Amino acid sequence: MTLYTSTVRVQRPPSRVWAKIGENTLYAIGLPVILLVIWGIWGTLAPAKFFPGPITIFEAFVDTWIGPAFFTDVLPSLGRLALGIALSIVVGIVAGTLIGLNRWLRELLEPMLEFFRAVPPPVLIPVFVALLGVTDTMKVLVIVAGAVWPVLLNTIEGVRSTDSVMTETARSFALTRRERLIDLVLPAASPRIMAGVRQCLSVALILMVISEMFYSSSGLGWQIAYFQRNYLVAQMWSGIVLLGLVGVMLAAIFGLIERRVLRWYHGIKEVERV
Incomplete structure (x- = not known):
């Protein structure tokens, strides 16, 4: 029995779907292009040493x-980042539950706490x-020490706020603790968990x-710190741009997973808006 995983689908006319896609594309690409054009014109008319x-x-x-x-800098950093995020999510959800x-x-x-x-x-x-030396383990633990808290605290609050009526309904159907956890508690807490x-x-x-x-x-x-210490301004800014692109990539991956996990939740919101 699954109490929270049903999906509500709202059919939209094809013209409205394509209009929405075009609008989202314009918002995603239009503003960055405009800002780059303004930046390029400004850099040409008023060149600045520290703002190429x-x-x-x-x-x-x-x-x-x-x-x-x-291969020597980007991939190792991304590997440590991915491991730190994975550990933070697992520890945060398990401990928070x-x-x-x-x-x-x-x-x-x-x-x-x-x-x-x-x-x-x-x-x-x-x-x-002091405990681990300058190792990859140390860097991963630094990431986990800070990134685990949003997941942990949001999971605690999400689990605590499970609807009491749904809980009583699950008990009336004689669901086991494991079934209540999988079919009720975690799905009900999933919006808060995904926010974390x-x-x-x-x-x-x-x-x-x-x-x-x-x-x-x-x-x-x-x-990036090396470029800053040696006044390699363009290279320093290129590192900042790369970090921004990594952030965009993480947001895109998260968006795909969120739409999958919260499909039922977004379906309910679509119905409320119609």
Whole structure:
């Protein structure tokens, strides 16, 4: 029995579908193109040493990242980022579900959770370095130390806010604890969980850069800091652009997964808007 996984589909006329696609494409591409044109004109008319034009940055991007640096710096950084995000999501959902389901455990752990949540993850980097050295494990743990909190806290609140009527309905159908967890609790909490995952992605990207800037000899963060120290401005901006592209890629992947996981939820919202 599944209480939350039914999908509501709203049929739209083909003309409306294509109009929506065109509108979304215009919004996605139009504004960036306009900003690049303005940036290029400004860079030509009023060149600035520390704010080069888009063409200069594009050339630096190709020279810097399309080559050996992609394998020595970009791929290792992306690997650490992916592992940190995966661990944050798994730990956050598992621990958040256990804490959300058990009131006594929540009351026991709440003071400690509030304490550790208030500690900025970057200040833990020296501790991790002292314990683990300058290793990939240290960098991944720095990411997890900060990125796990949005997932954990949103999962706790999502599990706690499960509809009481649906809970009683599940009990009346004699569902086991495992069935209630899979068919009711997790689907009901999934909007909050996905909101936490969205925040987790941006926090993880920030911490990946921070962990590499000061305690590393390779990676995206280290390269950007190196360019800044040596006044390689165009190369520094190309690294910032690359981080932005990584963020866009993460958002696109998340969007695909979110639409799959929350298909029932978006279907209900579509019905409410019609």
